Amino acid sequence: MKLFQAYHLLIFLLLKTTSASDPKYTKPGCQVMCGDVIIPYPFGIGVNCSVSERYNVDCNRSTPYLPALNNVQVLEVNLEYQTVTVNVSMISDCHNLIRTSSQILGIELGESSPFLFSRLHNLFVVEGCGNAVILDQGTAVTGCSTTCRNESVGVKDKCLGITCCQTRLPYYLKSYSMDLTGLERQGGDEACGSAYLVDKKSYDEGRFSSKSVAGDNTYIPISLLWTLSERESSQIECCFSGFNIFKADTGNGGSIKSWKCVFPMSNKGNPYLVDGCYDDEKCARCTEDGGECEYYDVYDDYDRISEYEFVCSHVMKGNRRHSKPTLSIGAILGISISIGVLVLLAISYASYKVINEAIARRRRMRYFKRNGGQLLEQQEKSDPSSVGKTMLFSLRELEKATDCFSEKRILGVGGQGTVYKGMLxxxxTVAVKKSERVVESQQEKLINNQFINEVVILSQIIHPNVVKLLGCCLETKVPLLVSEFVSNGTLYDRIHKEANEFPLSLKMRIQIATEVARALAHLHSGSGTSIPIYHRDVKTSNILLDDNNIAKISDFGTSRNISPDKTHLTTMVIGTVGYLDPEYLQTEHFNEKCDVYSFGVVLVELLTGEKPIFQTTSGQKTQLAAHFISAMEEGCVISIFDKMVINEGTTDELLALANLAMRCLCIKGKDRPTMMEVEHELESIRTSHVPSRVEANIDHVMGKGKQVLTMPTTAESSSTPFKSFNEPSTSQ
Structure with missing residues (x-):
């Protein structure tokens, strides 16, 4: 009996300790912990402890499970990032090493589910030798390729592309599948590679091991973004200033709206409970002294937020923010009784307008300072030659020019943001680029002195084949870029849209390639800026055409300049799948030859009319660069060229263009030509081009003899064209 009483006393003390230590994470009377995992509201354990049935958590034998997701195990709930980390089971089929298939089991996000696969807190990891792609409803959204070799990587525990690679999701996913090609581990028989989505924090901290992924079932931690509907938010009273509306990008212009309680840096606890917030120790001392708490972002060498700096400001000492609301209610009640409801409404409305305008003005000034506006003004004053080259636009000016960024003004939506057409x-007529997703990763790229330096440099570029940067607006969280408007769309649309009434002739394709090469050579040489500039994202969708089909390179959102005394930049891999230099993927060293490789893919795209990643007649997805190199080695490269290119080109021209593209796509960057050499060779081909009809035997065009086609010498040069053929090419 005494043992039984002691047992009950121990349980009472444990419950009391838990309740006292964590009183601000759950609703009153609800369980806070399940094992060693905190379950904060809007999630909850038990009846009436969560905001809705979708956020109920079952605690079974000190382990939390989420019934809404087929009872997966909950590892962590993060209120600041709005994520829940769960353990999902995974199985890999290793019976076929040439083509394997991996499938996430035990979790299915339906259309009505409030959960999404988080693009910020997950990594897509590929281990083995081969390729892996994540598909969203059959469309490839991201992926990476690995290579295997005998020598050691050099840096341990790093996924650098040799037997292992990793990448991020481009947007939030409701569902996904994987397409794996030739994925096998380096090591011999029965060694199977793997591809999986994993929580970035668990992977970086080494709390997840992939050794059993290729074998039997294993569990993998994955982060899910949880979203609150408007109905669910109406049941929540935030402890700070209310809700923010958060739009989760789901790709193809779609998004899911969610409500999120504001979580200032100075507060701890649970912002989804009216009494859940409390000041941290530093802020509490600051407030007691009559100050105001402020936190500033601190960035590391890679322009990423690494920590937060706390500052206690005493500017508003006589006007405390944390005054009790009862005083304001009493004052308002007294005024309303004395002067009447109508007068009170008029004063309230006027005060509301004045306060909102003051807050907006202070916000714009804060963003202007943080984004380097003062630095830009100082550079313009100190350098007389820069006057008029870089122009600062106000937010109001751009809102008027774009009808408050109306959807009717959208020119295009891409990975770097949305581009609007505006009239100053x-x-x-200008193009205004605005980021729709205000997240840390985009702030990392656009904020700080480096951004201002690049705006100053890019605004000095005056070239007929480069889109002119007119200026920027620094009064928003993410700066807006303003450039000249180019009216005739992108080169990508001209090549790949079948409904285009005016297909590109071979002469126009050579002209466009020459102009793009000329612009890149100009940037690499540093002419006009004294500093070489690397574009880092050369592709047909970043090449615009004006009314006269003159090519202009655009979108310098990922560009970087380099000092003359440096040979390369060491950066995180940024670019577009299909155009990325394989050497850059392995070393993370970017130099001018990486732009040359991307240009080689553009040149092949112009010659073949195929997309950088396309589906062959056998139904297999492949990269255009690899397909082109394979055709060159087999001696049948002409067979994959576009019909119009074959019909209008001569033997010498087609072979010269093919060999030039082959040199640009060399695996080793040192073996590739410079953009200036590429420009001179294209100019020579362009000036000698004479449109003609192709007249050659079909067997010769298809390369039946498997002879490698090489560019003829001057002595062998002739203008004998190929004969036309009626059969479609193997890639079409």
């Missing part, structure tokens, strides 16, 4: 007060 002086009558100029």
């Amino acid at each position: 007060l002086d009558g100029r």
Whole structure:
């Protein structure tokens, strides 16, 4: 009996300790912990402890499970990042090493589910030798390729592309599948590679091991973004200033709206409970002294937020923010009784307008300072030659020019943001680039002195084949870029849209390739800026055409300049799948030859009319660069060229263009030509081009003899064209 009483006393003390230590994470009377995992509201354990049935958590034998997701195990709930980390089972089929298939089991996000696969807190990891792609409803959204070799990697525990690679999701996913090609581990028989989505924090901290992924079932931690509907938010009273509306990008212009309680850096606890917030120790001392708490972002060498710096400001000492709301209610009640409801409404409305304008003005000024506006003004004053080259636009000016960023003004939506067409007060038509997703990764790229330096440098570029940067607006969280408007769309649309009434002739394709090469050579040489500039994202969708089909390179959102005394940049891999230099993927060293490789893919795209990643007649997805190199080695490269290119080109021209593209796509960057050499060779081909009809035997065109086609010498040069053929090419 005494043992039984002691047991009950121990349980009472444990419950009391838990309740006292964590009183601000759950609703009153609800269980806080399940094992060693905190389950904060809007999630909850038990009846009426969560905001809705979708957020109920079952605690079974000190382990939390989520019934809404087929009872997966909950590892962590993060209120600041709005994520829940769960353990999902995974199985790999290793019976076929040439083509394996991996499938996530035990979790299915339905259309009505509030959960999404988080793009910020997950990594897509591929281990083995081969390729892996994540598909969203059959469309490839991201992926990476690995290589295997005998020598050691050099840096341990790093996924650098040799037997292992990793990448991020481009947007939030509701569902996904994987397409794996030739994925096998380096090591011999029965060694199977793997591809999986994994929580970035668990992977980086080494709390997840992939050794059993290729064998039997294993569990993998994955982060899910949880979203609150408007109905669910109406049941929550935030402890700070209310809700923010968060839009989760789901690709193809779609998004899911969610409500999120504001979580200031100075607060701890649970912002989803009216009494859940409390000041941290530093902020509490600051407030007691009559100060105001402020936190500033601190960035590391890679322009990423690494920590937060706390500052206690005493500017508003006589006007405390944390005054009790009862005083304001009493004052408002007294005024309303004395002067009447109508007068009170008029004063309230006027005060609301004044306060909102003051807050907006202070916000714009804060963003202007944080984004380097003062530095830009100082550079313009100190350098007389820069006057007029870089122009600062106000937010109001750009809102008027774009009808408050109306959807009717959208020119295009890409990975770097949305581009709007605008009309300035002086009558100029401009393109305004605005980031729709205000997240840390985009702030990392656009904020700080490096961004201002690049704006100053890029605004000095005056070249007929480069889109002119007119200026920027620094009064928003993410700066807006303003450039000249180019009216005739992208080169990608001209090549790949079947409904295009005016297909590109071979002469136009050579002209466009020459102009793009000329612009890149100009940037690499540093002419006009004294500093070489690397574009880092050369592709047909970043090449615009004006009314006269003159090519202009655009989208310098990922560009970087380099000092003359340096040979390369060491950066995180940024670019577009299908155009990325394999050497850059392995070393993370970017130099001018990486732009040359991307240009080689563009040149092959112009010659073949195929997309950088396309589906062959056998139904297999492949990279255009690899397909082109294989055709060159087999001696049948002409067979994959576009019909119009074959019909209008001569033997010498087609072989010269093919060999030039082959040199640009060399695996080793040192073996590739410079962009200036590429420009001179294309100019020579362009000036000698004479449109003609192809007249050659079909067997010769298809390369039946498997002879490698090489560019003829001057003595062998002739203008004998190929004969036309009626059969479609194997890649079409």
